[in-house]
Amino acid sequence: MVCVLSATSRLGLIETGYCVHAYIEKMVNCPEADVFIGTGLIDMYSKCGCLNAAFSVFNRMKVRNVLTWTALATGLANNGRGKEAIELLEVMRYHGVNPNAVTFSSLLSACCHTGLVEEGVHLFSTMETKFGVIPQVQHYGCVVDLLGRAGYLEAAYDFVKSMPAEPDAILWRSLLSACNLHGDLKMAEKVGNLLLQRDLVPDSAIHDITQDYISISNIYAAAGKWSNVEDLRKEMKRKGGCAKHGGSSELSAMQLY
Incomplete structure (x- = not known):
């Protein structure tokens, strides 16, 4: 059941x-x-x-266990009642049940999908100081997605750069997607260059590298910067040739539009 x-x-x-x-x-x-x-x-x-x-x-x-309280708090956040969801965490702790990493992942995701920026940022800021839960990469990802969707691209960029650990490519791709959504070419170029630098790492997946080039190319195309698109095509073909000699031709087979 x-x-x-x-x-x-x-x-x-x-x-x-x-x-x-x-x-x-x-x-x-x-x-x-x-x-x-x-x-x-x-x-x-x-x-x-x-x-x-x-x-x-x-x-x-x-x-009631931690998942019971999490389900109710997430339900409040999913229905636009973020402040009540955060208040419920205090009630939860009063009853001797401490929120865990899953609780915060669920709540931050709910804040993201309902546009509760202030509540989500506040929730993240109190995770460790108030509830003793150390933020993990998925929590950072939720905040980046939250800020990016709302158009706070500069704040999202600064947030990623301030992470105590090295941010992974998924975080940068999330921010790049938000730049594309809001048409911020300047920030997209900054994030795109960081992504392409990461793609130089030997263990980077060819498929992920291809998708990064395509995403950045699409942003240039939307802005009418066709010379930049052409430069990316040439660079992608060059790397594709290197990948082909290394035993894979996937990168060179992809086309930029």
Whole structure:
């Protein structure tokens, strides 16, 4: 039934969710005593936009774990109630349950998809200082995506550069995608050059290098900078020839448009 609830929540079909819940009430003795079913119901109702029903299930549950609290907090954030989601973390800790890395990944992702920039940045800033959870690369990625989607490209760039660890190519590609979305050619060139420098690393995947060239080329093309597009094509063909001699012709086979 937990798997069925998960499938229903992904589909967002509240009518089906009601039917599944009714079936569970009929077939499972005291479902609110099962932390997994209860958490699944909260997740399903939250993703279907029925927060009152999610809170009703939450309040009836006899046992709640970190995933239960995370499901409810994420539901609040996904429905645009980010401040309440952050406040729920305090209530969660008061009840003796500490948020973990998964909690923050889920909440930051929700803030990203709902455009809650201020709440997301505040949440990240309190992760370690207030809750003792050390930010990992996925948390940094969520913040970069959050700032990038909202158009705060300079802030996103500074955020990546301030990371205590070396940022990976995925973070830079996320920012490059945001530059493309907002048509910021200047920042795209800066990020693109950093990406191409990373592509010089011997273990860089040929497919990823190709995609980086194509992404940067598309940004130049959208800005009408065809000479830059042509320069990239030549550079890509040159590297493609090197890759071919090394046993792979994938790079040279790709075309830039």
